[in-house]
Amino acid sequence: MCAIVGVINSKEAAKVSYYALFAMQHRGQEATGISACDNDKIKTIKDRGLVTKVFNEGSFEILKGTLAAGHNRYSTAGNDSILDAQPIYARYSLGEISIVHNGNLINKNEVRARLIEDGAIFQSSMDTENVVHLIARSKKEHLRDRIIEALQVIKGAYCFIILSRHKMFVIRDRYGVRPLSIGRLKDGGYIAASETCAFDLVGAEFIRDVNPGEMLTFESGKDEYKAEQLFDTDSRICAFEYIYFARPDSVIEGKNVYEIRKKMGEALAEEWGVPDADYIIPVPDSGVAAALGYAAKSGIPFENGIVRNHYVGRTFIEPTQEMRSQKVKLKLSPIAALLNGKKIVVIDDSIVRGTTSKQIVSILKHAGAKEVHMRIASPAIKHPCRYGIDTPSYQELISANLSEDEVRDYIGADSLKFLSIDSLVKSIGDERKYSLVSFDGNYFIQ
């Protein structure tokens, strides 16, 4: 999971990218980077860490120009070394390019092996580097055609922003698995970003989503951009964007994420009510919107029964299981005075490994809760996502290995229920299709 941004024809393109990346920090915290171009030379700054750590005022002395692309990394392919930070910059026969990618390429190993056999030397373990090599090795005369040729070779979920010294290419795969939108900046420039929350921070006006299978080409100094439909579409935005990933204030394909999360909570209350419960309590912050929906539908009072320490990073940042369980305790504390002797419904958006839920039930029971009923505002995750979400293997997914009752016993809850796939789809809107691989195992990109 990552965030990407591209800016063109704006006086301070790198600074706008910086703010956009800051707004999209939730999509990746491992590394960040920006390339900027003054129509002569592309310069790049990237490093491990958060946006506010990697960039300072001095960065923008270097990142000059009206063209920029940026990235926040959350590794789903490759590892978390500095070599795997983006943008990937390269010099090649037509000049210079810089590329940022959100998604995951499923045939990366085959393509990489072929390229290596052909003499390519790789710098990183990222799937994105395949695209750089494919572009560099193409015999086509124009970058546009080289990009299209590369897109014929790769398979998977992708949103790309590719900069040359004078152009910006904005591309979304034919399934549109990851979101990507474009907006207009106040100074007349254009911005492309993974989430619309980036537009709000930089004062850009939303124009439209990039369509699945579409490539938009923006040119320095030109007000018009070119839109080309490269592939037939089979649109399936990832349902997990609505469930967990995207920021609640973002609008994805015309739907506000917060409102959808509330609807999921309402549907959960309809499907799996808990009679005579005293309070609905969210897991902060991921369960808040769904808990509000659940409380509204059930008529049971909503209470913030768990306090979150905001100075601890996301649970998933530390790679080892040992660190993960420690972090949940650092992050969440119950309000004992509220919980003592009460029958509680706890709402979270999802269960992945089961670490969070187990800790939550345990801290609530220690705080004196009489009964803890866990309600999850998404279906059980039974399959790893191969399209860009960090749910890596079957072994680690608790619901892939244990039945619902076994998971309930493992987390120590008095009851456990998940939203059905049907209700999930109805909550987002059943007029279109979604990527639901984590729930139904339908790997539609083969």
Ligand code: AMP
């Ligand atoms: P777990 O503790 O492994 O069961 O993970 C579930 C918790 O992590 C929930 O509170 C979710 O909000 C959050 N979560 C779900 N999916 C992800 C993900 N791919 N990356 C980071 N956090 C996640």
